[in-house]
Amino acid sequence: MLQLIHCDKPPRLLIARAHYAMAYATVVCSYATNMTAKPPAGTVPAGAASRRQAAAVRCVSTPPELGSPVVERFDLKEYMAEKGRRVNEALELAVPLRYPELIHRSMRHSLLGGGKRVRPLLAIAACELVGGCEAAAMPVACAAEMLHTMSLIHDDLPCMDNDALRRGQPTNHVLFGEETAILAAIALHSFAFEHVAASASRVGVAPERVVRAILELSNSVGSEGLVAGQVINQSINQFQNLRGIIFLLNSQIVDISCEGKEVDMGVLEYIHIHKTARLLEAAAVSGAIVGGGEEAEVERVRRYARSVGLLFQVVDDILDVTKTSEELGKTAGKDLASDKTTYPKLLGLDGAREFAHTLVLQAEGELAAFDAARAAPLYHLARFIAYRHN
Numbered sequence: 001m002l003q004l005i006h007c008d009k010p011p012r013l014l015i016a017r018a019h020y021a022m023a024y025a026t027v028v029c030s031y032a033t034n035m036t037a038k039p040p041a042g043t044v045p046a047g048a049a050s051r052r053q054a055a056a057v058r059c060v061s062t063p064p065e066l067g068s069p070v071v072e073r074f075d076l077k078e079y080m081a082e083k084g085r086r087v088n089e090a091l092e093l094a095v096p097l098r099y100p101e102l103i104h105r106s107m108r109h110s111l112l113g114g115g116k117r118v119r120p121l122l123a124i125a126a127c128e129l130v131g132g133c134e135a136a137a138m139p140v141a142c143a144a145e146m147l148h149t150m151s152l153i154h155d156d157l158p159c160m161d162n163d164a165l166r167r168g169q170p171t172n173h174v175l176f177g178e179e180t181a182i183l184a185a186i187a188l189h190s191f192a193f194e195h196v197a198a199s200a201s202r203v204g205v206a207p208e209r210v211v212r213a214i215l216e217l218s219n220s221v222g223s224e225g226l227v228a229g230q231v232i233n234q235s236i237n238q239f240q241n242l243r244g245i246i247f248l249l250n251s252q253i254v255d256i257s258c259e260g261k262e263v264d265m266g267v268l269e270y271i272h273i274h275k276t277a278r279l280l281e282a283a284a285v286s287g288a289i290v291g292g293g294e295e296a297e298v299e300r301v302r303r304y305a306r307s308v309g310l311l312f313q314v315v316d317d318i319l320d321v322t323k324t325s326e327e328l329g330k331t332a333g334k335d336l337a338s339d340k341t342t343y344p345k346l347l348g349l350d351g352a353r354e355f356a357h358t359l360v361l362q363a364e365g366e367l368a369a370f371d372a373a374r375a376a377p378l379y380h381l382a383r384f385i386a387y388r389h390n
């Protein structure tokens, strides 16, 4: 299905199209449910009653005039500080220090100890893009951050990346021991879904949309998402120095031993789309779902986030070779030290930067169909991800 072998076309597109067509078809088929149920009384602002009234809490705002310089004037720093503060407050409330204290202390250490909060911001910005309110997005925003934190705890474990520094602090297993770190990650994993299930309908999101958002988030970290990316990555690390290796990728034999380099672009993209991009995509898409987005809007958000998700990893690879550990708040130069296949290694530093630029343009292209003021945060978030320093 993936046509990775002997193909002239950029393999990343083939992989992405095939995989996401399947994933999206599954979502649409499974949840083409009746959206006509009414939300709890008083949760939909006056005037928002329309064809989508029951979908979620939607804000009433006057769109700016077309062509206004609203996008240029938008202050992302302020937006990130303000939204980030409210996300942190919501996370603090969601995971209080309670009995048993050890596990909650461990969960809170990783969840509340810094981080750029890119995934929650994507969820909130996508929700607001389609006319939803921040409050409607907050449960999925927090869930995306919990899932991300869970993956970081796992990733840092001695049996995985074996890292001692994360978000400028000692990693979870270094402070709490491996057993507690693993339990904290599992607890964050399941609590993410519990949190959406328990909180989203309280802020007026229709049950059908809550289910769709949970499906989106859970799929992104499962064996077709984050775990798939990680497991293929591990296989490659184990066999990196052997030649002639073939293995199965979505039922197709994939040759990972291209002459002179261990992994080709297609496999690298498979890894990063699953390991990194899927969760970023799920954050944005679930935001658009709970915001009441129509299918075409949700699909546009998905395409935007897919480009941004891959962009995120391309830039992560670039930063690993251009920044210090102090600047990154995590160990720099690890990819080079472990001879890992990265975008700079395959494309060169300039080539990787060029690829990043192409992805930003693709992401921006998807926003053109939306109201400019509402699209401004996502437009600037894509730029921030492309040109960030940590």
Ligand code: GRG
Residues within 6 Å of the ligand: 114, 115, 116, 117, 118, 148, 150, 151, 152, 154, 155, 156, 160, 167, 221, 222, 226, 227, 230, 275, 276, 312, 313, 316, 390
């Ligand atoms: C057990 C479901 C499960 C998964 C574990 C370990 C693993 C499987 C997957 C690894 C996923 C991973 C850590 C990918 C890297 C993603 C990435 C680029 C992280 C850095 O994200 P930032 O820059 O970090 O947003 P902050 O700290 O700012 O939040």
